[in-house]
Amino acid sequence: MQYILITGGNAGIGLATTIALAKKGAKVIIACRNETKAKQAVLDIKKAAGSESVDYLVCDLSSFDSIKSCAENYLNKFGQIDVLINNAGLFTNTLQLTKEGFELQFGVNHLGHFLLTHLLLDALQKSAEPRIVNVSSAAHINGKINTKSFKGEIGAEKYKGLAAYAQSKLANILFTKELAQRYPNICSHALHPGVVSTEIAQKETNWFFSTVWGLFRPVMLSAEKGARTSVYLASSPDVLKVNGKYFEKSKEKEPSPLAKDEALAKQLWEVSETLIA
Numbered sequence: 001m002q003y004i005l006i007t008g009g010n011a012g013i014g015l016a017t018t019i020a021l022a023k024k025g026a027k028v029i030i031a032c033r034n035e036t037k038a039k040q041a042v043l044d045i046k047k048a049a050g051s052e053s054v055d056y057l058v059c060d061l062s063s064f065d066s067i068k069s070c071a072e073n074y075l076n077k078f079g080q081i082d083v084l085i086n087n088a089g090l091f092t093n094t095l096q097l098t099k100e101g102f103e104l105q106f107g108v109n110h111l112g113h114f115l116l117t118h119l120l121l122d123a124l125q126k127s128a129e130p131r132i133v134n135v136s137s138a139a140h141i142n143g144k145i146n147t148k149s150f151k152g153e154i155g156a157e158k159y160k161g162l163a164a165y166a167q168s169k170l171a172n173i174l175f176t177k178e179l180a181q182r183y184p185n186i187c188s189h190a191l192h193p194g195v196v197s198t199e200i201a202q203k204e205t206n207w208f209f210s211t212v213w214g215l216f217r218p219v220m221l222s223a224e225k226g227a228r229t230s231v232y233l234a235s236s237p238d239v240l241k242v243n244g245k246y247f248e249k250s251k252e253k254e255p256s257p258l259a260k261d262e263a264l265a266k267q268l269w270e271v272s273e274t275l276i277a
Helices: 012-023 035-049 064-077 104-124 138-142 161-182 207-219 223-235 237-241 262-276
Strands: 003-007 027-032 054-058 083-086 131-135 187-192 245-248
Touching (some): 012 035, 012 223, 027 064, 083 223, 104 161, 131 161, 161 187, 187 237
Parallel strands (some): 003 027, 027 054, 131 187
16 A cells, blocks of 8 residues: 655645545545644545545644654654655745745745655655655746745845746756656656646735636636646656656656756755755
8 A cells, every 4th residue: 555645635636636546545644734624624535535544644834843743743653655745835926934934935835845855755765666746837937046035035025926936836846856866766756737726826815816816717627637647646657667757747748948957956955955954
């Protein structure tokens, strides 16, 4: 049985991914910020998947202490981990900071997952077929890595949410690339799920952005369709033949030129290590 930990597994793409993997017979543990929502999600997943092999842990990716607690609790309770799916993500169009003072999108979408992954690497390497799946986005194409923006130095008035989101999604792919270089025994891939009808742009945004997103949601992909590539990367034997790649619609795809920059991937890794120390 595969042991799978997925962040943000209580809603949207994460929920659909969890149900699909539980149906395949995996033991799936969802890591969520809100314990009440996590408990309800576990009940819903068990019913939808027809499986009792579902559990949860509390994990707030905007807090290093919470991430460390989650990793410790996971290892103490389950020990084995075969797949880590870094799925949770957020978007905001106003400057907000994490508990440690990092720009919220960079802090949650990249740095929180970077820390969680590091804390679980030793356990992952003990698996027969370890995998890491990083949910990125086609938005990475517009991304640039600006190390002077990681703590919101740009200021609230000049802050551009879409640019910050694109940076965080580019970071996801660069992280994946460097993971494959440093840990070739772990199958690490990133993906674009498609434009999916979730609440990602309606939780931390102003009323205008939230309203516009809501108007377009009916024509977006369902969460189930958006989850397909995550499920594929977490379970298919085919993806074990390659490493450090970017996928869309369950097929390998070329990311942006910056996302393939080996020097930039190494630099981001080294900077991220200092930030979580």
